Amino acid sequence: MENRAIAQKKDAATAPAPAPGPAAKGKPRLLLMGQRRSGKSSISSVVFHKMPPNETLFLESTARVQKDSMHSFMDFQVWDFPGQLDFLDPTFDLDAIFGEIGALIWVIDAQDEYLEAVNRLNSTILNLQPNYPNVNVEVFIHKVDGLSDDYKLDIQRDIMQRIQDELSDNGIENAPINFHLTSIYNHSIFEAFSKVIQKLIPHLPTLEAMLNNLCRANGFEKAYLFDVLSKIYIATDSSPVDMPSYEICSDYIDVIVDISEIYGWARPQSYIEYLEGPPWNHKLEDQVACKDAESCIVLSDGRRPIMLREVNKYLALVMVGKEGSYSQMAMITENVGTIVGGLLKAFEITKARK
Numbered sequence: 296m297e298n299r300a301i302a303q304k305k306d307a308a309t310a311p312a313p314a315p316g317p318a319a320k321g322k323p324r325l326l327l328m329g330q331r332r333s334g335k336s337s338i339s340s341v342v343f344h345k346m347p348p349n350e351t352l353f354l355e356s357t358a359r360v361q362k363d364s365m366h367s368f369m370d371f372q373v374w375d376f377p378g379q380l381d382f383l384d385p386t387f388d389l390d391a392i393f394g395e396i397g398a399l400i401w402v403i404d405a406q407d408e409y410l411e412a413v414n415r416l417n418s419t420i421l422n423l424q425p426n427y428p429n430v431n432v433e434v435f436i437h438k439v440d441g442l443s444d445d446y447k448l449d450i451q452r453d454i455m456q457r458i459q460d461e462l463s464d465n466g467i468e469n470a471p472i473n474f475h476l477t478s479i480y481n482h483s484i485f486e487a488f489s490k491v492i493q494k495l496i497p498h499l500p501t502l503e504a505m506l507n508n509l510c511r512a513n514g515f516e517k518a519y520l521f522d523v524l525s526k527i528y529i530a531t532d533s534s535p536v537d538m539p540s541y542e543i544c545s546d547y548i549d550v551i552v553d554i555s556e557i558y559g560w561a562r563p564q565s566y567i568e569y570l571e572g573p574p575w576n577h578k579l580e581d582q583v584a585c586k587d588a589e590s591c592i593v594l595s596d597g598r599r600p601i602m603l604r605e606v607n608k609y610l611a612l613v614m615v616g617k618e619g620s621y622s623q624m625a626m627i628t629e630n631v632g633t634i635v636g637g638l639l640k641a642f643e644i645t646k647a648r649k
């Protein structure tokens with residue numbers, strides 16, 4: 296609080312917001328940092344607030360730290376730092392910022408001069424290393440839309456080299472730093488966030504093992520466990536992620552959510568009583584195969600079925616089947632139901648342990 300008061304006296308606009316209260320304790324934090332106009336607020340708005348990418352053109356520059364609490368399958372926070380903030384200033388309480396950090400996401404504008412951004416990132420890492428050596432640093436080489444594939448890779452190589460050289464000159468080897476090429480105009484930003492979030496999930500190996508079993512037993516080419524709201528995938532099977540399958544699965548969620556919003560309706564109690572009364576005489580959930588959203592489409596090209604199954608109000612499983620597997624859909628639906636039960640149990644056990 297003292298540090299904040301001093302910073303506030305100096306310049307109210309750049310003073311950090313108060314440290315989070317007890318409610319924020321224990322929630323992993325994703326810090327979005329980088330130069331001004333590098334795209335931090337746009338990333339947070341597109342991924343977590345469903346803002347269409349074109350509308351980010353009208354976003355104002357961030358004046359103070361924006362803290363967003365995400366309530367999903369797991370509670371976490373996203374902190375968006377103003378580009379001009381110098382949090383390495385000794386007046387800042389570093390522990391309030393980096394104490395409960397899940398990942399530090401450093402955004403670099405690939406369409407602009409990036410040397411200054413890389414230098415600031417280097418000095419940030421060097422400053423953090425003594426006290427917070429395990430901070431996961433995720434470098435988003437951002438706005439790569441419109442850049443040729445060769446140029447993107449050249450930039451990535453150059454940035455990686457500059458960071459590695461600087462760190463090894465200072466005696467730091469193997470610091471946990473990962474690089475992602477991202478843009479809000481395609482799915483790459485969601486993919487990058489998926490990889491960042493996955494590192495925060497303690498029972499990820501269990502989820503992955505279940506999805507591997509699911510793919511093996513039912514001949515799925517790929518299975519994703521999605522966070523429905525952000526469309527980040529929190530787990531997938533071990534086969535390599537290919538962008539087209541990820542994009543189509545993520546779009547399929549949008550289709551089902553839209554259809555549910557248009558055609559879904561809360562049945563009045565009297566109607567439910569009628570449906571559960573004679574001649575059926577059974578609870579509604581016992582009369583239908585699955586009370587959650589469940590859907591399957593077969594794309595005409597390749598004839599591969601894509602299947603979606605709601606897990607709970609935050610999560611959905613989306614699988615891409617092999618060509619011709621539609622004929623075994625009855626067995627597959629049954630198996631998917633069993634895996635959903637397993638996933639729910641895994642989440643319940645970890646929650647109870649926490």
Ligand SMILES: Nc1nc2c(ncn2[C@@H]2O[C@H](COP(=O)(O)OP(=O)(O)OP(=O)(O)O)[C@@H](O)[C@H]2O)c(=O)[nH]1
Nearest residue numbers: 332333334335336337351352356357378438478479
């Ligand atoms: N081409 C392209 N433009 C982007 C992308 N992401 C963000 N932008 C644009 O970059 C500009 C700056 O974005 P902001 O999100 O305001 O940047 P910021 O890092 O939050 O800036 P400060 O709040 O000043 O720190 C906006 O005009 C966005 O539309 C991207 O992936 N590609």
